[in-house]
Amino acid sequence: MQNTLNSIIEPAYDILRTEKANPLDFIFSPRNVAVIGATEKQGSVGRTLLWNLISSPFGGTVFPVNPKRNSILGIKAYxxxxxxxxxxxLAVIATPAPTVxxxxxxxxxxxxxxAIILSAGFKEAGPEGIALEQQILQQARLGNMRIIGPNCLGVMSPHTGLNxxxxxAMARPGNVGFISQSGALCTAILDWSFRENVGFSAFVSLGSMLDVGWGDLIxxxxxxxxxxxxxxxxxxxxDARSFLSAAREVALTKPIIVIKAGRTEAAAKAAASHTGALAGSDKVLDAAFRRCGVLRVNSISDLFDMAEVLAKQPRPKGPRLTILTNAGGPGVLATDALISSGGEVAPISEQTRTALNEFLPTHWSHDNPVDILGDADPQRYTKALEIAAQDPNSDGLLVIxxxxxxxxxxxxxxxxxxxVESSQQKSQPAKPILASWMGGADVAAGEMILNRQSIPTYAYPDTAARVFSYMWQSSYNLRGIYETPVLPTIDSGSGIPNxxxxxxxxxxxxxxxxxxxxxxxxxxxxxxYGIPVVGTCIARNEEQAVECAEKLGYPVVLKLFSHIITHKTDVGGVQLNITDAESVRRAYRAIESALQEKVQTDPHYAKLGSENPDIFLGVTVQPMVKTHGYELIIGSSLDPQFGPVLLFGTGGQLVEVFQDRAIALPPLNSTLARRMMEQTQIHKALTGVRGRKSIDMEALEQLMxxxxxxxxxxxWIKEIDINPLLASEEQLIALDGRIILHDADITEEQLPKLAIRPYPTQYIGRWTMRNQTPVxxxxxRPEDEPLMVQFHHTLSEESVYFRYFHLIKLSQRVAHDRLTRICFIDYDREIALVVESQNSTKEAKEILAVGRLSxxxxxxxxxxxxxVSDRVQCQGVGTELLGRLIEIGRDEQLSKITADILAENHGMQKVCEKLGFRIQRTADPTVVKAEFDL
Known part of the structure; x- marks a missing residue:
């Protein structure tokens, strides 16, 4: 056998892995619980807590802790x-805040x-409470203790009995994991769940999120x-990055549905830029949810409706719904709700219409909604459904x-x-099916049959239609979940930014x-950065302005040149369509006098003028660009939760009037840029309308x-606007740009962090294999998927066995769904390094090895x-990759790197030992463990 340098583990979705204890297991599945603050006092938190723990046995011991009593509720106290x-x-603490x-x-x-800290009186109480929280966190870090709370209701694990x-009351067992920051809402949801017979796998009140946050629990x-x-x-x-990273990974396999309080909260005020005024914090949150595959809903009933339907039904591949009904009115109501919530009515194909004509009564609707009339019997329903489901225009079905x-x-x-059973047996393409059985008690038996078949039923058809729209929104969000951002190659001069x-x-x-x-x-x-801009010349006096104009060619534009004033039109600082030298001089004087008048009459500008004697530095001269085309705005401002955010939309002087914009989190790739643009009204015009040709959308994507x-x-850039960016058939050009930097007292360590980690360019490097091949x-990167397909063709059965602990067919290893998970990674959670070389015979790049740190x-x-590909083994590739992964682990401040290795994979064990890993036996004689302390 060849000396194969292949590791044995793959990400959790790919191979068998040994169980890893999560510190949160001590909270959700403790062997015992200490109740600190347990008491006999009626109505107290300490008494209720203790009673809940002993009345819902979780299989462990409960220890009351109270220095003033020997026993509480008949249990020995300490x-x-x-x-x-x-x-x-697990310690559950219910004592006054200063004691915690x-x-x-x-x-x-x-x-x-x-620990779970139920006590209130911390961050919500002001500076003293914040100081207490910091003391708690400092102590907890000393012992690697994880804490939920403070100021929370606590934790239930219904399947283990922990309350x-x-x-x-104790929540019913079920399959919904519920997390809430509001303890009061938890109790309301609990009451609601009993009426609606909803069960939970976990029921968690997070409180102030001092330690354990959204990412940990997701x-x-x-x-x-x-x-x-x-x-x-x-x-x-x-922690925005933790939330986005966790949600992005989990949402593909388990739907995550969020209701967020404060949707109507005033937008974050960033006064100095259009972008800041337009990018309200709630819109940023929507953008963040889209980016990580999370579905946002508006009501508590929607929250649990979507949890049910997404767990039972396949997600639609598009927004088009076919509505099948035996009454016109409900079909119309469903249509209105569908369109108003972002869905579409599926157009009926001629083939479908012909097939329906063959058996439906003459007066059926002949369109969607498909009204099969009030005398429809079960057979008519079924046959109509079978035909409608085969229509390629339809992405889902609603039966009323x-x-x-x-x-x-x-x-x-x-x-x-x-x-449904027959379709599943025939492995027909899955489309979601929803039902609205109207009529209360008269249809209860039918509803029960459908629910048991995992077909969600709704009392009203408009509710069902909105649920479908939410399902499509979830699908749309998930489509972008693996579009991991890649920094572009700028096509300007040297090909890289200056x-x-x-x-x-x-x-x-x-x-x-x-x-x-x-x-x-x-x-x-x-x-x-390769963004085309209109040529600009600085003129400190009238004569220089004339020289600039004659150099650039008439007509020209003059704009105020100042270190202080940014919105030039507000002070009369723009003069357009100037055609000769004398007009240039007049325009120069007009701009200067307009500013002087503003300084004399406007208190704001008067203050600026007194503080800055050089408020007027001259003008800039630019060619007068033909303005046929579309004025766009592209910008970035800071969000207090997510850091830098991007804005795209309709620009120009009325940008804040039209408010046609989309928000996204950086960094972007071309697909994400296109999806961002598709959310705006101007996008329809950009792609061509009323005989006008489309602008170069690919070029606009690359500019974004x-x-x-x-x-x-x-x-160091705090805010930046391009407004307007002129987009026409002939060109894309930035007519104006403005940048604001962070304040001088901000240190580099204090600069806002991106919510999504970009492509880690710092880990790019050159190396030479033993056979002198440079790599x-x-x-x-996401674009590496085709190269990864070729790479898997180079692996022998032994290499595959050492990697996966069992043989996996090539077709499975190169399946698109699997490779997207390998190539479209979250760089905040894992780094995968590829060894890339130039294939001299094919004049193409190829991947020779992959190393991953998760x-x-x-x-x-x-x-x-x-x-490592079989043909380049024994060239030092495995050793080099593992060495680089160790350095990355140090950079990422990890404490330890491990791997499970097949006992017979001696080559990998030798590489590990060479680099300082400890090789230890495990309970499984076929597997050894390698460990490296950083």
Missing amino acids: PTIFDVPEKVD PGIIADCVKAGVKS ATFAS YYLGDDPHTKSIVIYMESVG LTPQSMTDPTATAEQLKHY RQYVNKIIQTARLAGRTILTEFESKEILAA VAFSQLVVEQR TIRPI KVHGTNTAEFAIV
């Missing part, structure tokens, strides 16, 4: 946590693994076999039944059930104490990607995986 006779997994830091310190010393809350419930869907009541995002004299709701439900020149402009302004760049400086930065790269790389080692959920450790 004066301190140190007196408890066993090591405690000391209690947490004692718990850490006693080896307690986790560590002070709620009045990962945990994503790994939980009892959880089929995750529903969230959110008041604040907390109203009880009429000829109607048999129960038999029709049975027929629908048999149709970062050195940009840094010089920014640092010169900062050294001068300026935060506002001039229009000229802003355009120079845009041009350095380049702008995104600028925002990602130039972190590039770099992080994997963080383990809930820990500060990571697992590595390496696979």
Whole structure:
């Protein structure tokens, strides 16, 4: 056998892995619980909590802790946590806020693994409460203790029987993981769940999220076999990157549905830029949810309706719904609800219409909604459904039944059930089927039949139509979930941005104490990133303005040149369509006098003028560009939760009047840029309307990607606008640009962090194999999928066996769904390095090896995986890759790197030992474990 240097592990979705303990297991599945603050006092949190723990047995021991009592509710009590006779997994604390830091310190010393702090009086109480929280966190970090709360209701794990809350009842077991920041809402949801017979896999009140946040719990419930869907009541995002990273990974396999309080909250105010005024924080949140595959809904009933339907039905591949009904009115109501919520009525194909004509009564609707008339029997329903489902124009079906004299709701439900079963047996393409059986008690038996067949039923057809629209929205969001951002190659000059020149402009302004760049400086930065700008010349006096105009050619535009004034039109600082030298002089004087008048009459500008004697520095002269085309705006501003955000939409002077814009998180790739543009009304015009040709949409996508790269790389930029960007059939050109820098007192460490980690260019490097073949080692990209297909063709059966612990067919290894998960990764959670070389015979690049470092959920450790093409083994590739993964682990501040290796894979074990790994036996004699402490 060849000396194969292949690792043995793959990401969790790909191969068998040994179980890894998550620290949150001590919260959801503790062996024992200490109740600190347990008491006999009627109506108190401590008494209710203790009673809930002992009345819903979770299979462990409960230890009340109270220095003033020997027993509570008949259970022996202990004066301190140190007196408890066993090591405690979970401490639930219900004592006054000032006592909690000391209690947490004692718990850490006693080896307690986790805590839930129910007590209030922390962040919500002001600065003193914030200080208490920081003390708690400092103590908890000393013992790697995980904490839920403070100021929360607690945690229920219905499948294990754990009720560590002070709620009045225990949730029913089920498959919905529910997380809420509001304890009061938790109790309301709990009451509602009993009426609606909804069960939960977990029921969690997060409170202030001092430690455990959304990301931790999404990962945990994503790994939980009892959880089929995750529903969230959110008041604040907390750690945005953690939330987005976790949601992006989990949402593909388990739907995540969020209701977010504060939708009508005032937009975040960023006064100095159009982008800041337009990019309201709630719109940013919507953009963030789209980017990570999360579905946002508006009501609590929608929250659980979607949890049910997404767990039961396949997601639609498009927005078009076919409505089948035995009454016209309900069909019309469903249509209105569908269109108003973003769905579409599926057009009936001629083939479908012909097939329906063959058996439906003459007076059927002949369109969608498909009204099969009030005398429809079960057989007519079934046959119509079979035909409608085959229509390629349809992405889903809604069956509406109203009880009429000829109607048999129960038999029709049975027929629908048999149709679904038959379709599944024939492996027909899956389309979601929803039902609205109207009529209350008269249709109850039919509803029960459908629900048992996992066909969701709704009392009203408009509700069902809105649910379908939400399903499509979820599908649309998920389509982009693996479109991991890749920094573009700018097609300008050398092919890369002139970062050195940009840094010089920014640092010169900062050294001068300026935060506002001039229009000229802003355009120079845009041009350095390959964004076309209109030529600009600076004139300090009238004669220089004339020289510039004659050099550029008439007609020209004059604009105010100032380090202080950014919105030039507000002060009369723009003169258009100037055709000769004398007009240039008059325009220069007009701009200067308009500014002087503003300084004399407007208190705001008077203050600016007194503080800045050089408020007028001259003018800039630009060619008068023909303005036929569309005025767009592209910008970026800061969101307090998500950092830099991007804006695209209709631009020009009335940008804030039209408010036609889309928001997205950087960085972008071309697909994400296109999807961002598709959300605007102007997009329809850009693609061609009323005889006008489309602009170069591909070029506009690349410009958006380049702008995104600028925002990602130039972190000293606080706000940036291109307004307008003129888009026509002939060209894309930035007519104006403005950039605002962060304040001088901001340090580099304080600069806002991107919510989504961009492509890690710092891990790109060159290397030479033992046979002198030069290669590039770099992080994997989404575009690498075709190269990964070729790579898998180069692996022998032995290599495959060492990688997966069993043989996997080539067709399975190169399946698109699998490779997207490998190539479209979240760089905040894992880094995959590929070894790339130029294939001399084919004049194409090829991948020779892949090394992956994946963080383990809930820990500060990571697992590595390496696979090397058989024809380049024994060339030092495996050793080099593993060495680089170790360095990445250090950069990412991990504590340990591990791997499970087949005992017979001696080559990989030798590589590990060479680099300092410990090789240890495991309970499975066929597997050894490699560990490296960082």
